Amino acid sequence: MIELLADNNFGDTRDGGLAGPTGLLIIVLLVIGTVLLIRNMNSRLRKLPDSFEPSDVPVSPAIPPVTPPGQDKPQP
Template structure:
């Protein structure tokens, strides 16, 4: 009997504790925004890797040109 009284005094009732449609909307919105952020960041990282590779190739070509003897 003491446990029932303690449980009734603690926390909101079940209908007050349930998430409503607003909670669902916020959760779905956050998931969608996170997906778009991840996709956008992947594009930026991919472009950065390509640019670094191009710059490294250009530096290697310039270094190879400098090493050639000139006539």
């Protein structure tokens, strides 16, 4: 009974092993993709201004302005 359980019915597992080269190819492709994404993000971040000035766009009337606690609400 133990010999039946210990028998290798899966064939020769070392024949035609492509797991190593395939895994290496996937890892290399992921590294290349990551490097390209990082370079793209860096170039986009360099194009941004150092600071963003507040725009003169009016605040939406649907959202009331936030007042700090202890102050009176602004008059409309």
